[in-house]
């Protein structure tokens with residue numbers, strides 16, 4: 001039964017759709033990183049804080065997009081992987097656990113960005129939020145890499161995995 005599920009072209013299409021969602025998320029993470037690079041307290045005549053607005057916009061987009069991406073995975077590819085064998089079931093659970101962690105980390109960043117508008121030490125608070133953004137980006141990048149590796153293996157070795 002697991003083999004049938006794995007061989008279905010639905011799964012291939014779902015994995016491909018998720019792959020494109022990952023590509024989009026990777027672009028957003030790169031934009032988020034460069035938004036912070038654009039912040040310049042030494043620019044004249046006034047500090048250039050456009051990057052803060054850009055970061056806010058990107059984080060708002062991520063708050064809307066990430067839950068949909070996670071639900072998509074948790075209702076398609078991750079259950080398919082989990083059905084193959086116990087080791088892959090553990091992988092699938094670990095990915096779902098990481099979704100919760102990433103979601104919490106994103107909300108921390110969103111809260112810190114909101115707080116910037118009333119900050120009494122903008123430079124220091126931006127350094128703090130940037131550190132959290134960098135950690136979030138790293139966690140999400142590693143997470144997506146694990147998933148991509150698994151989805152590729154799954155797609156290329158369906159029968160072998162199913163009988164493993």
Ligand SMILES: [Fe+2]
Nearest residue numbers: 073095099147
């Ligand atoms: Fe995921």
Ligand SMILES: [Fe+2]
Nearest residue numbers: 022073144147
């Ligand atoms: Fe993902």
